[in-house]
Amino acid sequence: FCICNMMSFKLALAVLLCEAVRSGWSLAKDNTDATSQSAREARRTAAAADVDDANLPDRPLQLVRPDPMHHQHLELVPENVKRLHHVNKAVAVVAVVGKFHSGKSFLLNQLMGKQEGFGVGPTVRPKTMGIWMWGKPLEIVLPSGNPLSVIFLDTEGFAASNISESYDAKIFSVAALLSSYLIYNSVKIIDQADIDYLELLSKRTQLFALRSQVTKSQWFDQFNHDLLKFPPLLWVVEDFVQMTEGEETAVEWLRRIMETNSREDNKHGVNLLGMFDKVDCVTLFLPATTKTLLQDLSKAREEDLTPEYRQERDQLLSRLKKGLVPKEKNGKSITGGELATLLEILVTAANEGSLANIPGRWETFISRLRVGALEDCITYYESNMEVLLKKHNHGAINESELREWHQASKENATQLLSRLLLGLDQVNNTFAELRSVADEKFESTRDLNEKKIHIACNSAQKKIEVEAEEEAQLCVLPMKTSQLNEMYKSIQKKALARYKEEVGFLEGNGAYRRHSEQLKTGLEYVFKAITLKNKQALEAILNAAIETAVEKFREAAMNHNGVPRTTADMKSIIGRVRVEAEKVFADKAASVEGESLYTPFQGHLTTKLAHEEELCKKENLDLIRAACKTIAGDLVTRCLHNTGPSKMVLPLNETELRKRLAQEEKYAIKEYSEVQAEFSDTSAYKEGKHELEERLTAIWKQREEENYEAYIREVDVPLNTAKKLIMLSADKYDTEFSVTQYMKDVCLLNLDEGKAKDWQRSLKITIVEKFIRDSDDLQKMIDSKSGWWSAIKGFFQWLASLLS
Numbered sequence: 001f002c003i004c005n006m007m008s009f010k011l012a013l014a015v016l017l018c019e020a021v022r023s024g025w026s027l028a029k030d031n032t033d034a035t036s037q038s039a040r041e042a043r044r045t046a047a048a049a050d051v052d053d054a055n056l057p058d059r060p061l062q063l064v065r066p067d068p069m070h071h072q073h074l075e076l077v078p079e080n081v082k083r084l085h086h087v088n089k090a091v092a093v094v095a096v097v098g099k100f101h102s103g104k105s106f107l108l109n110q111l112m113g114k115q116e117g118f119g120v121g122p123t124v125r126p127k128t129m130g131i132w133m134w135g136k137p138l139e140i141v142l143p144s145g146n147p148l149s150v151i152f153l154d155t156e157g158f159a160a161s162n163i164s165e166s167y168d169a170k171i172f173s174v175a176a177l178l179s180s181y182l183i184y185n186s187v188k189i190i191d192q193a194d195i196d197y198l199e200l201l202s203k204r205t206q207l208f209a210l211r212s213q214v215t216k217s218q219w220f221d222q223f224n225h226d227l228l229k230f231p232p233l234l235w236v237v238e239d240f241v242q243m244t245e246g247e248e249t250a251v252e253w254l255r256r257i258m259e260t261n262s263r264e265d266n267k268h269g270v271n272l273l274g275m276f277d278k279v280d281c282v283t284l285f286l287p288a289t290t291k292t293l294l295q296d297l298s299k300a301r302e303e304d305l306t307p308e309y310r311q312e313r314d315q316l317l318s319r320l321k322k323g324l325v326p327k328e329k330n331g332k333s334i335t336g337g338e339l340a341t342l343l344e345i346l347v348t349a350a351n352e353g354s355l356a357n358i359p360g361r362w363e364t365f366i367s368r369l370r371v372g373a374l375e376d377c378i379t380y381y382e383s384n385m386e387v388l389l390k391k392h393n394h395g396a397i398n399e400s401e402l403r404e405w406h407q408a409s410k411e412n413a414t415q416l417l418s419r420l421l422l423g424l425d426q427v428n429n430t431f432a433e434l435r436s437v438a439d440e441k442f443e444s445t446r447d448l449n450e451k452k453i454h455i456a457c458n459s460a461q462k463k464i465e466v467e468a469e470e471e472a473q474l475c476v477l478p479m480k481t482s483q484l485n486e487m488y489k490s491i492q493k494k495a496l497a498r499y500k501e502e503v504g505f506l507e508g509n510g511a512y513r514r515h516s517e518q519l520k521t522g523l524e525y526v527f528k529a530i531t532l533k534n535k536q537a538l539e540a541i542l543n544a545a546i547e548t549a550v551e552k553f554r555e556a557a558m559n560h561n562g563v564p565r566t567t568a569d570m571k572s573i574i575g576r577v578r579v580e581a582e583k584v585f586a587d588k589a590a591s592v593e594g595e596s597l598y599t600p601f602q603g604h605l606t607t608k609l610a611h612e613e614e615l616c617k618k619e620n621l622d623l624i625r626a627a628c629k630t631i632a633g634d635l636v637t638r639c640l641h642n643t644g645p646s647k648m649v650l651p652l653n654e655t656e657l658r659k660r661l662a663q664e665e666k667y668a669i670k671e672y673s674e675v676q677a678e679f680s681d682t683s684a685y686k687e688g689k690h691e692l693e694e695r696l697t698a699i700w701k702q703r704e705e706e707n708y709e710a711y712i713r714e715v716d717v718p719l720n721t722a723k724k725l726i727m728l729s730a731d732k733y734d735t736e737f738s739v740t741q742y743m744k745d746v747c748l749l750n751l752d753e754g755k756a757k758d759w760q761r762s763l764k765i766t767i768v769e770k771f772i773r774d775s776d777d778l779q780k781m782i783d784s785k786s787g788w789w790s791a792i793k794g795f796f797q798w799l800a801s802l803l804s
Contacts, residue, residue, distance in 0.1 A: 087336025100157020545588035628688025737794030
């Protein structure tokens, strides 16, 4: 297994080189060449066959599929296996095995003579899963005169990614033991690693263990171990374009490699030549030479296939038919029903784990062969075509001239072949092959010429685009849009004229027209780029004009001396400055006037000027607010002085006090209004006046408080005497209301004597309440009477006082 893994590693590198081409192989068309001997034979045998299997559709049918969960076991497709029972004649099975994407399905389609046959994967993912059969067998007549139903099997390719090695062994084992003829398909070459892979694959299938697991009851009344022998092996090397050594044939080449053992530790004395009773080898030339067809051969018609390939394919088909024999049991041919039973036995045994793991990936390469007079005439044709190519320095050629030269060269080559084959019979097929090869080579030359035409047109297009762009770069920006459009039209006209001058001889070709349109598109891109730069340059002018105009507005509207302006002055100044700023913008952006950008930028200027105007107004309003605040502050200071101790001795009668305070407030408000009269329509004026009124109100409250305190000082002795009396008798009262009322009564009684005797009662009540509120001892006494019971009782005491 280590040897297998090492071989797989080397082969993986080869896989990467060929998968890109092989992955695109698809279905190929039926061979319709009337001169092909094998095709005539196929039609004769088909006509002779007695086809009575109407229940077998003419399409691929999957007999065995991988389990959907793990892709490790095989599952029968019952509805399709049952269809085998409709094949009542003797059957022969032709199975094709090999690496995935090696062209097995395409080869089978060619052997069946069908263009639309087994599916061919156009991507690197494997297409065929499990084992498929062509639903309608190929009916032929053996040389003995007996009819034979040939069933073609297509198998899932080996060494696909994410597929277990034991699964490959199961596919190989079932296909090999089911076959009458086993075809191993490879590509380009046969190397030792390829041989080792197939040899290991064959040895590790453990066919003897498989035989031992199959019971007699599973195969009618008697199990025939001959059914489990290896069939003849036919090695098909596709895409073979090389030559073997000396006079060595393909079979000799294969046998020589099979007889060479590359594994030093091989303990088995049996190789492929010993396991297979018969080993044969054929090579097939490339079916096509263009990349398009190789990627998807389903698009290739019979005439698109190379003559070498068709010839070797027909030889392979003839050899295959001669070697076909019915699948037998005990010397008797089996039918489709017995084949279905054998398939079920093999799949069941394969799933029981009797097969060994198979090593990793492998790939092969093949060579090519050229012969005889046909090769000479092809060389002659190629030489004639070379004359035309040299005439044009192997550059692009007008398609009409190329086709006319091809027709003349092909006719000359045909005449040469006629002279070379003079006197020979049955040479019509050779003439057809020559014409086919010449047409194919012409198609290759034409494809190459198309590429040269594309390169020539593309080169001219790119060069002229660069020249046009360089010319456009020389223009001085910014410029008027109308001038830029005229310049573009001039550059475009000259560029298209230069393009026609350089490649005009290719004018009838599609590439010429395509690149002409691409040139126009490229010139449009150049114009769009220049237009964008021009737009940016115009925008730069407009932005600079806006900045200059805004700066002019800001400078002219600025208040340099810090003196606030009236609303009328501000309106006049801003109106004048705005006109000046707009004129500056118009002068600076005169070169852009008339462009589509001009109006939007004018609107942008208007927005910016409006913003600057708001800033100027705000700045002026701040100056007015500061002035109003200063005046208000001065007036407050004056009022404080006029109502202070030096001007007004306390206590004063409340009426007299309020009269003097009201007079001071009146004078202050009046003076504020007169001084700031020119700003009376502003919010700052109103704010300043409101602030002045609030500050004066605070002063008046302060003076009234000071007046009460002066009164209290006047009656300090009688109030303190009342406090002592209260402290002695307060315990008699149990509620906040009663004790507070008692305190007021005692204080008022004491004030009715002395200086306060003639004071107004309301003044005396106010003085008493303030005295009680400011005395901590009295407040503690009141707080000591608090509580929910005191509150309830006090409430009723209060009601009683109201009633009394």
